[in-house]
Amino acid sequence: MFETILTYLAQGAGSDIFAGGTALGLLGASLALGRGLLASGWQALLRRVMVTVTLDNRTAAYRGFYGWLTMTGVLAHARRVRITDVHSVAGEVYGPAPGLHWFWREGRLCLFLRERKDSAGRDGPAYARPVESVSLTLIFGRVATIRRWIAEGQAHLAAQERIGPEIHVFQDSYWEELGQVTARKVETVLCDDDRIDRLVADMRRFLGARGWYATRGIPWRRGYLLHGPPGTGKSSVIRALASELGLDIAILDIGRAGLGDEALRQAMVTAPKGAILAIEDIDAAFRQRKKGEAVSGVTFSGLLNAIDGVAAQEGRALVMTTNHPDRLDPALIRPGRADMHVELGLIGAGTAARLFARFFPDRPDLVPGFEAALGAARFTPAALQGWLLAHAEDAESAASAEGLIPKPVKTTMAAE
Template sequence: MLLAGAGLSQFIPGDFGGGIGLAGFLAVAFPYIQKFILHAFDFNLTEYCTQFFADNTFLGKLFEGNFAVGTGVGVVSIGAAFGFIQRMWTHFWQWYIRYFSMTVKIPISDESYQDVLNWVRERQVKNAKHSTLETGTKQCPISGKYESVHELIPEVSNFKFWFRGRQFEIDQRVADSTDCMLVSTTGHGSNAIFKDMLVEVKKYKEVKNEGKTVIYNGNSGYWHCGNGGGKRKRPLESVILEDGVAEFFLEDIQDFKDSAKWYTEFGIPYRRGYLLHGPPGTGKTSFISALAGHFDLNVCILNLGQKNLTDESLNQMFIDAPENSMILLEDVDAAFGNRADDKSKDGVEKLLAGASADDGPEARNTLSFSGLLNAIDGVASAEGRILFMTTNYVEKLDSALIRPGRVDAKQYIGNATESQVERMFRRFNAACSDKDAERFVRAIFDRPERPDVSLAQLQGLFLRFKRKPADIFSGLSTLYE
């Protein structure tokens, strides 16, 4: 497109350039434009335009005797042509994106959000130029030793990658006031390509966490597992409980997992709840971790006293718990005790004070007792869920919380018995004789006014003498320090 003469005056105001008109403005500005181009690009615009007008008879006659104006109009004409092309390309690209692009939005609350992010970071981003340092500890799969590691996590806030011969773009943003991730691609076809990608993400996650138990922590209404993946499964035999306790839970959980059809047939909500109670250090949480490893389940740990926890967010977290997971509420008595001892003003609910009044309403924990009960077994509560609760003081729990249907089995996990002490001694001293095992048991239980001994205390004793197990008898007094 070439704008010249009177045609150009239709598009530019007469007072353009402060009232001096187009010709005056170009006459003043052109020398500076020419010097800038010559200095920046080593390109002589005057010589180029001279030759341009010499080769074009029409333009040469039209602007004869006014070289600056002619040259300026030529530059403006070229710029207008490029501007027109740019606008046309923008419209074309918007039309192409509208009709030939596909996008999937993954909210941050969705379980796949972190999985997709980890997959892109580890499998698609190579030698990223922009990274974030993450320092943490990881367990060596062979030695079991925990070591400090430094990882450079690639930034993928706006990144392009290839999958099955097609280019994708991942964009982390806040859309409609919601944290989310947009994954988009262009081209023909259905959105089945996204389903194929999510299948690959799931396979990657399974391979990465093979032999591990993934620990999720509930925070701000979402489940987070971080970038470190899971921790090595804890062997069930490493937790020594009273005879028959482990066997009962193994049988009961397996029966629950195999009875989904039966629950549906009889119209019974498909969920199972357990309560482990007893003194501190007796192995309640360790046993739950070992059970999760045995059944290839993840563990979702939820602190009921955290800030910003509401009835709605708690119920949603129960529903959104990752698949193949058990939910763990530790020390549930610390959140809700017996309502007969501490009732709210209306005599129905007890509210948690998760923050001080000075923190403002947005920092308060407004979880109610009825909200907890509804999340566990309300009409909208999740199905296919295994729930574990632990407490050191079962007498503080309200009977409504631990009634049948919410807690299907209660188990006391107490201090060490003679059988547990003997089995633990044999585990840490595989070459010991029956005589030594009996001697160790009697040295603990025949002691006058013997205080109770927990499994955690015994484990600490064995760790102290792990290099010289024969000297453990000389250190028995440390159990009671």
């Protein structure tokens, strides 16, 4: 067989057509090989002189990078801009519109590409958060340079004046920042005793006890239950806690339509770091328990697993509120899920007098009369605040409490 092949080659070598075809084939192969080597060499050269970092809006670095863009103004010349989903104390943060942009920084040519998708993925829900990615390419640059720029941007955002806690709300598949709310001092929350101060001290101790929990092999999580009639300040306590401890607030509505066990688990796992996780009116989602059924798509077992399951977030302070603690299943509010229960009830005349003095600081002479007028009556903080707001321009009328205290109903005996 081998000898036959050699014979054909020998005969073909004497043919001009065969020789020409062979030469062309070798030339084509050489050109293809040359192009491949050239492309490989070019790619290798690009890898040596260019560095690219890609970020998306699901990362903390993305926010820091836009902070750096705002701080440096390197893309101030861009004529096409769009609001980003990054917020600062000053308001909305603008960035270049989707597409390719360029700028010079520290003697380097930088290419900036912004891309945006309508959903989190082909298989994701239509309501999923739009995913935006940005790619920054430096010519003759280093990854360390881009990391430094991101860190500078994060420091710039952190240095801005903070007016209060950042509010985050879970929107089906992602946490959305809604902006900051004004800080509230703990002493402005009305209570007849020091239970609010004890709550603050407990949460402060928990947040600083990571090593203590790790040494003892205990999950670094703590839950709180705030309960009491409507208007007693449960939401105000959450805001005051976040303000006092420098935390944000992540609000999770487990009763919303469309929220299921998997989405709830995702929400608990991905809750913003450094935020109080607040589930308000938790009894509304479970008005009755029948084999795990719930008003929303969340099952009772799904809620319990999300709170303290294997994948539950560490370092998390969970605050649940309810107007009806008697409606809650004991499994939900046992230690390990709700470690500290704080009742917020009605307040008496002495505490109400402190609120009056705060409303009318220039009329201390009216405080004793207001306290005496209230007598032994007790009120919700919301009712007292509403009364004082309604009479904010008339301190004397506010102090009289005329109309604030319900008059006793007179009954008469029918003559026989």
